[in-house]
Amino acid sequence: MDLGEIRKEIDEIDKSLVESFEKRLALCRDVAEYKIKSGMQVLDRKREGEKLEQVRNMASSDFNRYGINELFTQIMSISRKLQYQLLADKGVITGLPFEMVPNLQKSRAKVVYQGVEGAYSHAAALQFFGEKAKLFNVKTWDDAMKAICAGTADFAVLPIENSSAGSVANVYDLLVKFDNYIVGETYVKVDHVLLGLPDAEISDIEMVYSHPQGLMQCSTYLEEHREWNTYSTSNTALSAKRVKEEGNKAHAAIASEMAGELYGLKILDRNVMNNRGNTTRFIIVASRKLYEATANKISVCFETKHENAALYNMLSHLTYNGLNMLKLESRPITGRPWEFRFFVDFEGNLGDAGVKNALRGILEEANYFRILGNYYTDKGKSVYENK
Ligand SMILES: C=C(O[C@@H]1C=C(C(=O)O)C=C[C@H]1O)C(=O)O
Structure with a gap:
């Protein structure tokens, strides 16, 4: 067969796939109407599980079974998102329990x-x-x-x-x-500096105090001075205070210039950080x-089921609603080894329809969900452009 003809046949199949997809979505609209009236939740895990098994069994090879599973997982996810939108339009998804204020009282x-x-x-x-x-x-x-x-x-x-x-x-x-x-x-x-007593020289130093983050941020510099011992304190400024109080010329601190001034210490070395734009x-x-009216960044936290594509499905609520993700972080859940809680930052305001829709989807499908806040960000421009 010639390529042009094969593609023509593919086009025919795709056309019928699109028609079927649209017919299916129209039915999902009816399902949404039913759910609005009956107060049912959008997500029905049992039905989705049975559906996936049913369609997988229709496929003729392992490769196709895998593909069908993925395809139908996505189709059902799109169907749920359509339903959340309809629920939002009908006012079933109401405002979030956050109060908008013109400005924070600073x-x-x-x-x-x-x-x-x-x-x-x-x-x-x-x-x-x-x-x-x-x-x-x-x-x-x-x-x-x-x-x-x-x-x-x-x-x-x-x-x-x-x-x-x-x-x-x-x-x-x-x-x-x-x-x-x-x-x-x-x-x-x-801007970390190395601080010592007013009469100390860099050659006197044997011990450096700082917060663990300070030590980490200056690791390259500290590697160059392996003869120094390091000691973690609970705060960079506290390490400066400690050097002052101990009065030992062999002790230094990694802290800010401001802390050095405050505690009467001398700058022994500047630019000790790995990264100058620190x-x-x-x-x-x-x-x-x-949240302020100008808020443009949202932080949320959720836990998912420990199963294939769980995080991917959660994040698809952002993609589908056109929301730009800024950061993803995970932390272990205490008492449940190797399970994680996710923290996501994305752009938006709690008043936006797309944001409400995405949050509704995550809320219904997550095991645990919390909105941590909605606030204004300049993405650090004030620091990078002024200094
Ligand atoms: C359409 C429904 O809503 C959701 C979407 C499903 C689907 O697209 O097949 C199945 C179950 C629900 O999670 C439904 O409940 O039937």
């Missing part, structure tokens, strides 16, 4: 950060809230979360990821542990479900 807010004065979290809090806010610090990130739950602070400022060391895993876990919400974010340029993204967390 200027006189009570703001908590972890660490001591001079820490990068302190710089982030100042950058986001300005000088008029009432800032205070606590020992741990957990304490910061508790402060907003208790109402002693309106907002907490927590580091969530660094451009070279990656995600701050514990903060992701705290977002699940506490019923608090992300209402903003801010990017801080992290930046940390901080989230602003509150106990209320608020």
Whole structure:
């Protein structure tokens, strides 16, 4: 047979596939009407499982069985998405339990950060809230979360990821542990320096203190000085404070220039980071479900069934609704070895129809689901363009 003729035959088959697909979707619309009236859920796992088995059995080879399984998984997923849209149009999917506010009340807010004065979290809090806010610090990130739950602070400022060391895993876990919400974010340029006592020289150094993230972000520099011991502290600024208090010329800290000034230390070396564009993204967390009208980024967290294509199917809700994913993170679920909880950031506002539709789909199909917040991002432009 000639190629042109084979393709003509394929075109005929595709035409009938499209016709059948459209007929099938029209029936799914009827199913949606039925579900709206009866209050039934869109997803029916049992029916889908039986359907897949039925169509797999119709195929004539293992290769085709696999293909048919994949094809029908997608067809049913599209059918569900159509139904969610219809439910949204009919007002069955109502607004989300988040309150839109014109702006966050920043200027006189009570703001908590972890660490001591001079820490990068302190710089982030100042950058986001300005000088008029009432800032205070606590020992741990957990304490910061508790402060907003208790109402002693309106907002907490927590580091969530660094451009070279990656995600701050514990903060992701705290977002699940506490019923608090992300209402903003801010990017801080992290310019680490090596700090020592005023009379110390670089040749005196034997021990370097810093937060584990600080040590990680300067790993190449520290590799060049293998003779130095490193010691983790709970905060970069605290490591500077410790060098000052110990008064030992052999001790140095990796921290910010601001921390060096605050604790009267000398800069022994600059540009000690692996990456000069080193930046940390901080989230602003509150106990209320608020979002600003200008919010353009959504963070959610979900758990899926531990089965083939589970994550792929969840993320297809974003694809199908034209939503751009910004980040995917996973964290182990305590007590369930090798099972993971996923954190997804994507672009959008909770008022957008596409966003509501995607969230509805994920909500129905996930084992666990939470919207962590909707907030404004400039994607770090303020840092990269101004400095
Ligand atoms: C169409 C339905 O809704 C969903 C989609 C299905 C499909 O496309 O075959 C099957 C089950 C449901 O998850 C239905 O309930 O029959």
